[in-house]
Amino acid sequence: MKNLYKDIIINSQIAKTQLAVLIDPDKMEIKNISSFIGKVNRSIATHIFVGGSEVDTNIDEQILEIKSHTKLPVILFPGDTNQISPEADGILFLSLISGRNPDYLIGKHVEAVPKLSTTNLEILPTGYLLVENGKKTSVEKVSKTTPMLRADIDLIRDTAKAGELLGMKLIYLEAGSGAIQPIDSDIISKVKGSLNIPLIIGGGIKTKQDLNNAYGAGADIVVVGTAFEKDESFFEDLLKPEFKITAN
Ligand SMILES: CC(C)=CCC/C(C)=C/CC/C(C)=C/CC/C(C)=C/COP(=O)(O)OP(=O)(O)O
Numbered sequence: 314m315k316n317l318y319k320d321i322i323i324n325s326q327i328a329k330t331q332l333a334v335l336i337d338p339d340k341m342e343i344k345n346i347s348s349f350i351g352k353v354n355r356s357i358a359t360h361i362f363v364g365g366s367e368v369d370t371n372i373d374e375q376i377l378e379i380k381s382h383t384k385l386p387v388i389l390f391p392g393d394t395n396q397i398s399p400e401a402d403g404i405l406f407l408s409l410i411s412g413r414n415p416d417y418l419i420g421k422h423v424e425a426v427p428k429l430s431t432t433n434l435e436i437l438p439t440g441y442l443l444v445e446n447g448k449k450t451s452v453e454k455v456s457k458t459t460p461m462l463r464a465d466i467d468l469i470r471d472t473a474k475a476g477e478l479l480g481m482k483l484i485y486l487e488a489g490s491g492a493i494q495p496i497d498s499d500i501i502s503k504v505k506g507s508l509n510i511p512l513i514i515g516g517g518i519k520t521k522q523d524l525n526n527a528y529g530a531g532a533d534i535v536v537v538g539t540a541f542e543k544d545e546s547f548f549e550d551l552l553k554p555e556f557k558i559t560a561n
Pocket residue numbers: 337364365366367390391392393394397406407408409416417418421422425441450451452455456490491538
């Protein structure tokens with residue numbers, strides 16, 4: 314049994330860099346998992362997230378294959394209830410608090426309960442906020458919600474804080490998969506400044522500079538998916554132990 318949340322808190326307290334590699338099961342062939350995970354293992358990655366806005370693949374089989382090649386924790390990042398797998402270690406139990414679609418605020422969660430009750434997944438209640446990035450994202454389409462405006466920083470901060478006050482254990486600021494502009498540093502630092510729980514940042518992070526900006530502004534965990542899908546050589550920039558975060 315892993316202590317996923319406890320470890321995230323400890324790592325945040327000791328300022329250990331936490332990087333989650335996002336695997337979208339529809340974009341990963343089972344035969345390529347072993348080599349991909351080899352690269353993940355040699356990098357500074359601390360977590361593997363598995364999920365997508367829409368997924369058709371047999372996710373159990375993929376997770377078993379991932380777990381046979383790594384000791385890193387595997388956490389579900391589900392766009393829907395069909396992505397719940399008992400083979401993972403935990404699940405980001407996302408509530409899309411930037412939107413006002415009841416299905417994504419509480420509906421899917423009620424639906425998920427019977428499935429979750431037959432698993433040992435560690436549940437990580439997560440307030441999930443979608444912020445505009447310059448193009449329409451899959452999450453926006455699937456959830457039929459509007460992202461928050463980048464200029465509405467105080468509203469983003471207050472929405473994240475409301476999530477914490479409701480008892481959520483993590484806040485995830487999402488620019489959207491393949492975002493043109495990742496979440497701005499000033500949004501990250503303002504949100505982080507008001508929170509007492511860890512902050513996850515994702516969407517459009519594709520360079521070391523983007524990573525440094527996010528960590529420097531206060532991200533506890535950064536999520537990278539598309540950049541590795543497009544070019545696995547990005548892992549070479551993130552090899553341990555050489556990689557060091559340089560805060561701005
Ligand atoms: C409670 C359960 C089981 C599910 C929660 C359902 C909720 C509220 C989801 C939040 C909204 C949502 C659709 C999140 C998806 C997050 C995700 C994994 C995005 C990654 O998107 P990609 O699938 O990579 O998009 P592209 O295909 O465009 O790259």
